[in-house]
Amino acid sequence: MTSTYEFPRPALTVDCVVFGLDEPDLKVLLIRRELEPYRGKWALPGGFVHVDESLDDSAKRELREETGLEKVFLEQLYTYGDVDRDPRERVVTVAYYALVRLSDHRVVAATDARDAAWFGVHDVPRLAFDHDRILNAAYQRLQNKVRYEPIGFELLPRKFTLRQLQRLYEIILDRSLDKRNFRKKILGMDVLEELDEVETDVAHRAARLYRFNQKRYREMVKQGVNFEI
Amino acid sequence: MTSTYEFPRPALTVDCVVFGLDEPDLKVLLIRRELEPYRGKWALPGGFVHVDESLDDSAKRELREETGLEKVFLEQLYTYGDVDRDPRERVVTVAYYALVRLSDHRVVAATDARDAAWFGVHDVPRLAFDHDRILNAAYQRLQNKVRYEPIGFELLPRKFTLRQLQRLYEIILDRSLDKRNFRKKILGMDVLEELDEVETDVAHRAARLYRFNQKRYREMVKQGVNFEI
DNA sequence: GCAAAAGTGTTGTGGGTACACCCATGT
DNA sequence: ACATGGGTGTACCCACAACACTTTTGC
Numbered sequence: 001m002t003s004t005y006e007f008p009r010p011a012l013t014v015d016c017v018v019f020g021l022d023e024p025d026l027k028v029l030l031i032r033r034e035l036e037p038y039r040g041k042w043a044l045p046g047g048f049v050h051v052d053e054s055l056d057d058s059a060k061r062e063l064r065e066e067t068g069l070e071k072v073f074l075e076q077l078y079t080y081g082d083v084d085r086d087p088r089e090r091v092v093t094v095a096y097y098a099l100v101r102l103s104d105h106r107v108v109a110a111t112d113a114r115d116a117a118w119f120g121v122h123d124v125p126r127l128a129f130d131h132d133r134i135l136n137a138a139y140q141r142l143q144n145k146v147r148y149e150p151i152g153f154e155l156l157p158r159k160f161t162l163r164q165l166q167r168l169y170e171i172i173l174d175r176s177l178d179k180r181n182f183r184k185k186i187l188g189m190d191v192l193e194e195l196d197e198v199e200t201d202v203a204h205r206a207a208r209l210y211r212f213n214q215k216r217y218r219e220m221v222k223q224g225v226n227f228e229i
Numbered sequence: 230m231t232s233t234y235e236f237p238r239p240a241l242t243v244d245c246v247v248f249g250l251d252e253p254d255l256k257v258l259l260i261r262r263e264l265e266p267y268r269g270k271w272a273l274p275g276g277f278v279h280v281d282e283s284l285d286d287s288a289k290r291e292l293r294e295e296t297g298l299e300k301v302f303l304e305q306l307y308t309y310g311d312v313d314r315d316p317r318e319r320v321v322t323v324a325y326y327a328l329v330r331l332s333d334h335r336v337v338a339a340t341d342a343r344d345a346a347w348f349g350v351h352d353v354p355r356l357a358f359d360h361d362r363i364l365n366a367a368y369q370r371l372q373n374k375v376r377y378e379p380i381g382f383e384l385l386p387r388k389f390t391l392r393q394l395q396r397l398y399e400i401i402l403d404r405s406l407d408k409r410n411f412r413k414k415i416l417g418m419d420v421l422e423e424l425d426e427v428e429t430d431v432a433h434r435a436a437r438l439y440r441f442n443q444k445r446y447r448e449m450v451k452q453g454v455n456f457e458i
Numbered sequence: 459g460c461a462a463a464a465g466t467g468t469t470g471t472g473g474g475t476a477c478a479c480c481c482a483t484g485t
Numbered sequence: 486a487c488a489t490g491g492g493t494g495t496a497c498c499c500a501c502a503a504c505a506c507t508t509t510t511g512c
Contacts, residue, residue: 008280009238012321051237051319056308079308079323081284090280092241092323094308163490180493181475204489205482392463409466410502433462434509 010081011092014059015046015131017077017097017138018067020105021155023164025120026171027102028135029067030127032115038128044135045116047092051208059096067116071101072201073154075078077138077221085130097138144188146227153212159205161199162186177229189227191217241317242362243287244275246306246326246367247296249334250384252351252393255400256331259356260295261344262356266316267357273364274345275322288325296345302328302383306367314359326367328383346353375401377457379420382441390428390436391415398458418456420446 018029027168030042045066049058055076063069072145074096119125121139126132146152152168153160166182186192193213198206247258259271274295278287285303292298303325310321348354350368355361375381380388381397395411415421422442427435450456 007277010241010280012239012241048236049239049310049321051239052312054312055308055321058310076307079284079305081278081287081323083281083283092278092284094310094321141377161491178475178477179491180477183492184494185474202490203484205484205491207491390464407502407504409504410465412465413467414501431463432511434464434511436464 001089010092011086012049013046013091013093014049014055014062015061015093015095015134016059016074017044017095017135018063018069018072018100019121019138019142019155020100020102021168021171022102022118022119023167024171027118027154028121028124029116029118030064030124032117033128034114041128042117042119042125043128044095045129049094055094059094059098066114069098069100069105072101072105073151077134077141080130080134082130093134095134095138097141099142099151101155101157103157105200120143143172143174146229148226150212150217150227159195159197159209159211161209163207165210172229185229189220189225191220239321240315241278242320242322243278243284243291244273244322244324244363245288245292245303246273246324246364247292247298247301247329248326248350248367248371248384249329249330249331249347250397250400251347252396253400256347257350257353257414258329258345258347259353260298261346262357263343270357270362271348271354272357273324273347273360276322284323292327295343298327298329298334298352300379301330301334306363306370309359309363311359312392324363324365324367326370328371328380330384330386332386372401372403376457377455379446379456388424388426388438388440390438392436394439402458414458418449418454420449 020027020029029045031045033039033041033043045062047058047062047066049055051059053061054072059074059076060070063072063074075098077095077097079092079094083090085091085093124132124135127135142151146169152165152172156164156168162183165186166179167176169182170176191213192210195209195211197209199209200206217227249256249258260274262268262270262272264325274291276291278284279290282290283320284305288303288305289299292301292303304327306324306326308321308323312319314320314322324416353361353364355452356364371380375398381394381401391412394415395406395408397420398411399405420442421439424438424440426438428438429435446456
């Protein structure tokens, strides 16, 4: 940055790829556009960055305004700045991805008059702008990240069974895992608290419930423990 | 993106963390600021994004203009958008990092009238703006990335000895590696071509030269081979 | 002949993977 | 009693880590 010469400025937006687990599917939240261009097409929730708020705050605000979601896991993904990605004018967008507990946030869909819906991640229609590309990048990031950081818990209820957790990994990674090895590994990490509760309303033996111990996890990370699945 | 309402826009810049290998040090290229704020302080090379060029192109152009570097490895790092990161006005910056072959690009330093210099990565002064933070993030990214992608070759001459390669990894990762294990591993990956040449002008037995085979690497990646060091 | 780095194999161990059965519960 | 998933242990194999000496070359 060497000059304060006033260039015409690109517009700046944020867009969010919101993932939710709806067993047995991983879903993504999309919004139907009411305006041109791409009117009627599905798109990622997002909007302009205000001049007095940080990028993270923009993403949080947009999520709240467009989907009613609050306090979800949110992480910056990548910034997309191809010249022609918006036909109207130059728009650079900072993409985020979010993980939400559908168990906490039921019926997020119909906020305002806006048309919002969850789509299976393998079953998404053609999106507006370059949002397909952004969605793919987010999904890949999630697949990579979940393997060495325990972010998957953000998608599960706070209390969950080991089977649920394994399913989650299987769904995200799109491959099956061995039950015994999975349990050995995940319990060996020592970040799950075994609760004195079991699941209810199941037509078979009830499984034990566990909770993720974030504090313990942070301590272990500090000690350099590896959390690769 | 749901409205075309015209907000006041943040300014948008790119900043580059340029790494170069100057054995036995990993160095970073910095520019001394000639203007307020932070006049006289060292900062990352960078500048405003033009409205008719992509972010990648902006980064390339800034590198060329400010440092004379062309055709270097360049990758987007992260976008920094805290409200007060620039005291003059709201500026969002898309940070990149670059890897350059100092062997190809000697004496980059004094381009134009600008004051540019290479600093050891562990020996960088306090930088302008939030550039310290950006530099740290870039260094961490490099450390992580070099472990599972062969980007380190971008820092070496096209022909190099195994010792040079090992030193590179040791410098970047900041720890020593076992010679035999390193050679076994790296040769086992089958992406190095053994040349019929040896190094010259050394006061001891000359080491064989190798070349990185990018094409072969890409093929192997497609087959899902793992390149973790 | 000496200094300096090149080059080369083996062994132990820990972690990953593959694999099958009995148990508890609800209907 | 049966169906459904819960819960558990072992054996093999491979990849990684640790480790030291001989060879080549220039001076």
